[in-house]
Amino acid sequence: MRLKYTLPDGKIVVVPLTDQPITIGRGPENDVVLHDEKVSRIHCGLRLWDGEYYLKDLKSHNGTWLGEERVDVIKLRAGDHFRVGDTRLIFDSGFRAGTETILQETGQQIAAGKGYSTILREIVHDIETPGAPSPPSSPSSPPPAPTTIPKTAKIPKTRP
Numbered sequence: 001m002r003l004k005y006t007l008p009d010g011k012i013v014v015v016p017l018t019d020q021p022i023t024i025g026r027g028p029e030n031d032v033v034l035h036d037e038k039v040s041r042i043h044c045g046l047r048l049w050d051g052e053y054y055l056k057d058l059k060s061h062n063g064t065w066l067g068e069e070r071v072d073v074i075k076l077r078a079g080d081h082f083r084v085g086d087t088r089l090i091f092d093s094g095f096r097a098g099t100e101t102i103l104q105e106t107g108q109q110i111a112a113g114k115g116y117s118t119i120l121r122e123i124v125h126d127i128e129t130p131g132a133p134s135p136p137s138s139p140s141s142p143p144p145a146p147t148t149i150p151k152t153a154k155i156p157k158t159r160p
Contacts, residue, residue: 001053001078003032003046005089012122014094021047023058024084038062038085046076053091055082067112079105081112088112 003015015022015032022031027041034043040060047054056073057064064071065083076082076091083089109119 001091002094003089003091005034005087006118006122008035010121016094017046017048017053019048021045024089025058025060034084034087036085036087039087043084052076055091060084067108079108081108083112088114 001017003017004012006012023042023045024030024032024034024039025041025043026034026036026039030042040058040062042058043060044055044057044064047056053076054073055064055066055071055076057071062085066074066080071082078091078093080091081088082091106119110116
């Protein structure tokens, strides 16, 4: 599992998760340091317990949010988005999802206020990450089709 978030300058940060607990906050003593005025010095923590990851707010001033719900402790599921201050973090497995899952995740991101341009930039960044294996090509294979999201696509706004 991993945490993924975008810095104000557009850089995407990926933090691999292990069995060690981590803290998230503004202070330099945290495992994940967020330079966000609305984040408490030690804001929240993530811990693996009994095979599941749990997110716990550590008495932060502005709270930890999963969607529109302020949470104290919650078990995370792959694809969950949570907010700490103005920073949105994604808890995911790192595996590429199917079309249905991607549409659901995109719908959640849009409902949370993220725009199409930002979402597409993150997708392109994931594809163009240096060191990532490129798909095999052969001289007889046609070039890949361009990836676009039709404006008429219906994107679900709720999670199942």
